[in-house]
Amino acid sequence: MLKKEDFEPYMGTQEEIPGVQPENPAQSEHFGDFIVKYMQNVKNTMELFPGTVFQEINEIFGILYVPLENMGEMEVTGTSYNSIPKCYTYMDMEAAGASGVTRLHDHPYLKLRGRGTAVAVIDSGIDYQNPVFRNAGGTRIEYLWDQLLEGDENSRAEVPYGRLFRKKDIDRALEEEEPLRIVPSEDTNGHGTALAGIAAGNQVLEENFTGAAPEASLIIIKVKQAKQYLRNFYLYPPDAEVFQENDLMMAVAFAMKWARELGMPLSICLGIGSSQGAHLGKNALSQYVDYVANFSQVSVSVAAGNEGNTRNHSTGFFSQGRGRITTELRIAEKEQGFTLEFWGEPPEIYQISIQSPTGESLDVSSSLGARTQELSFVFVETKVYVNYILIERQTGYSLVYLRFFHPAAGIWKIFTEARNRQNVQFHMWLPVESLISQDTYFLEPSPYTTVTAPGDAGNSITATAYQHKDGSLYIAAGRGYTPSGMVTPHLAAPGVNVKAPLMRGAFGVRSGTSIAAAQMSGIAALLFEWAIIRNNQPFFTGSSVKYYLQRGARREENMQYPNPEWGYGRVDLYHTFELLT
Incomplete structure (x- = not known):
C-alpha cells in the first residue's frame, strides 16, 4: 500500500x-x-x-x-x-530563401544583413567557439549572461545573479588553447546554438547555410533550470528541462538594457513555451512581452508551440438544452503525476466531478473557496488535489487546478455541469508534450487553441512553422485562436528540417516552431536595419515589424486570412519591400 x-x-x-x-x-x-x-x-x-x-x-x-x-x-x-x-520548455526537438531573406542579402541596393542591430537569443546558451558566430573582428557575441554560473566581482555589479561575459572576454578565450578556462559557459544540448545560428549565423557556402541576419550583433542569455520546489509542485519528470518564468523575464530585461548600451535596435527570440494559464495572454511573461514590444526599436519573436497534435487540449460548449459534458482522459501506465488546468468562461458557475477507471466518482466543491481540496479514491490508490477559483483575478475566468498523484492507468472521466445554463465554453489543458507521458491524453481532443504562452501575447510576433519545400504546415504546430478570439499565430516561417549549426562546428537539421521563431527574429533585425539604421522609419516598434510582415506575407488565393493555422500567411520579407515600392 x-x-x-x-x-x-x-x-x-x-x-x-x-x-x-x-x-x-x-x-x-x-x-x-x-x-x-x-x-x-x-x-x-x-x-x-x-x-x-x-x-x-x-x-x-x-x-x-x-x-x-x-x-x-x-x-x-x-x-x-x-x-x-x-x-x-523548448518548442522543437534553403529555409532563408523561402522567406525572401537571401534575395535581400544580395540585393544591389538594399543589401540587408542586420548590420547595426542586435539579436538576443534567450535559451540554453551558445557554443561561442563555433565559427558561424565570428567575423574578422572576433566574436559577434557582445554579451553572454550565464544565469547558472557563480558570479564574479565584475558580474555582481552588472547582473543580479550568474555571470556576465563581454565580447572582449570571449575574444580572449578564443585565443586560448582551452577557451572554457576563460569563459566557462557551455550550451549543453545545442538548442540555443541552433536558434542563434538560424537567426544570425554567418553564411557558410560549403554548407549552403546562412542565418537570417548574418551581420547582427548577438546578446545571449543562458537561462538556468527551474528550482526543485517548483518541479515538485508541478509534478514534472526529474530529467525535464524547464525554465522559470521570472528568469525569462529577467533575461528579456537584460537584453533590453544592453541593447540600449550598444545603441542598437533589438530583436528578441523566445523559442520556449508553456501550456499553463488561460491562453489569454495574461501570464506574467506574456504581459511583459506585450509591454516591451510596444517600445520603439524592440521586437519579440515567439514560438507558437508544438501542441497541435499532442491531444493535450480539450474543450466543451454549453448551450441551452446541454447541461452536462463528459471529457474522457486516458492516463498511461506508470504515470507518476501531472497537473491539469480547467478554465471556464464567465459568468457561469461550473460543477465538476471526477470518475476513476473503476467507476468511483467524487465531486469538486465550488463553495469551499480556493483552499486545497483532497479527493481520495477508495478503489484506486490515487489522490487528486484540487483548487477551485471561482474568479481568477487576471482573466475573470473560473479556474479549477488539479494535481493527480500516482494516477491509476485507464480511462478517467471529468463531468462538467453548467449551473446557470449559460452559453459558454470551457477549456482543459495538460502540460506540454515533453512534460507528460505521450500516452496520457484526451480521447476527444481539439488541435485548436493550442498556441503556447507567450505566443498568446498580443504584441509578439508569434511564428508557426511550415515545410518550405512543399508548403505544408508543420503537423505539430500549435493552432489559434485564443479563447477570446485574438489572432494567433501571426505568421508562418520555415521550421521543418531546417539546416542549423550544431555543437562543435557541425551542421544538421532541426524542426519545430522555435526554429520558425529564430528565423523570424533575424528577419525582424533586417527590417530594423532598413527602418532605423538607415533612417527610413526611425520610430519603428515591434508592432510595426509585425504589421509590415503581415502585409507582405504570401497568401493562398483559396484560403481565408487570418486563420488559426497560418495566421496572416507565410512570411516573405522580399515581398514586403516590393509592396513598399
Whole structure:
C-alpha cells in the first residue's frame, strides 16, 4: 500500500547546485520565487515573511524571493496563481530563401544583413567557439549572461545573479588553447546554438547555410533550470528541462538594457513555451512581452508551440438544452503525476466531478473557496488535489487546478455541469508534450487553441512553422485562436528540417516552431536595419515589424486570412519591400 506521504507534494530543499553561491536567492534552492507588480503591497509581504528579498525586473514587475522554511505549503489561489512562476520548455526537438531573406542579402541596393542591430537569443546558451558566430573582428557575441554560473566581482555589479561575459572576454578565450578556462559557459544540448545560428549565423557556402541576419550583433542569455520546489509542485519528470518564468523575464530585461548600451535596435527570440494559464495572454511573461514590444526599436519573436497534435487540449460548449459534458482522459501506465488546468468562461458557475477507471466518482466543491481540496479514491490508490477559483483575478475566468498523484492507468472521466445554463465554453489543458507521458491524453481532443504562452501575447510576433519545400504546415504546430478570439499565430516561417549549426562546428537539421521563431527574429533585425539604421522609419516598434510582415506575407488565393493555422500567411520579407515600392 502507498503511504500518505507518497501523495503529498515534496516541499523539502535539495543540495545547492555545485559552484552556485548559496547566499544568492535567485539561484538558491532554499528560496521560493514569486512574481509581483509594484502596485501590490510588496513591503507588507516582505514583513510577513522574514528573510524575503526583492529584485526589480523593470518599473512594473519584480520578484520576491521567500525562504522556503517561511512559506508553508504552496497553494493555488485567486491571488497566488499568477505570482507562482510558470515553467517553460523548448518548442522543437534553403529555409532563408523561402522567406525572401537571401534575395535581400544580395540585393544591389538594399543589401540587408542586420548590420547595426542586435539579436538576443534567450535559451540554453551558445557554443561561442563555433565559427558561424565570428567575423574578422572576433566574436559577434557582445554579451553572454550565464544565469547558472557563480558570479564574479565584475558580474555582481552588472547582473543580479550568474555571470556576465563581454565580447572582449570571449575574444580572449578564443585565443586560448582551452577557451572554457576563460569563459566557462557551455550550451549543453545545442538548442540555443541552433536558434542563434538560424537567426544570425554567418553564411557558410560549403554548407549552403546562412542565418537570417548574418551581420547582427548577438546578446545571449543562458537561462538556468527551474528550482526543485517548483518541479515538485508541478509534478514534472526529474530529467525535464524547464525554465522559470521570472528568469525569462529577467533575461528579456537584460537584453533590453544592453541593447540600449550598444545603441542598437533589438530583436528578441523566445523559442520556449508553456501550456499553463488561460491562453489569454495574461501570464506574467506574456504581459511583459506585450509591454516591451510596444517600445520603439524592440521586437519579440515567439514560438507558437508544438501542441497541435499532442491531444493535450480539450474543450466543451454549453448551450441551452446541454447541461452536462463528459471529457474522457486516458492516463498511461506508470504515470507518476501531472497537473491539469480547467478554465471556464464567465459568468457561469461550473460543477465538476471526477470518475476513476473503476467507476468511483467524487465531486469538486465550488463553495469551499480556493483552499486545497483532497479527493481520495477508495478503489484506486490515487489522490487528486484540487483548487477551485471561482474568479481568477487576471482573466475573470473560473479556474479549477488539479494535481493527480500516482494516477491509476485507464480511462478517467471529468463531468462538467453548467449551473446557470449559460452559453459558454470551457477549456482543459495538460502540460506540454515533453512534460507528460505521450500516452496520457484526451480521447476527444481539439488541435485548436493550442498556441503556447507567450505566443498568446498580443504584441509578439508569434511564428508557426511550415515545410518550405512543399508548403505544408508543420503537423505539430500549435493552432489559434485564443479563447477570446485574438489572432494567433501571426505568421508562418520555415521550421521543418531546417539546416542549423550544431555543437562543435557541425551542421544538421532541426524542426519545430522555435526554429520558425529564430528565423523570424533575424528577419525582424533586417527590417530594423532598413527602418532605423538607415533612417527610413526611425520610430519603428515591434508592432510595426509585425504589421509590415503581415502585409507582405504570401497568401493562398483559396484560403481565408487570418486563420488559426497560418495566421496572416507565410512570411516573405522580399515581398514586403516590393509592396513598399
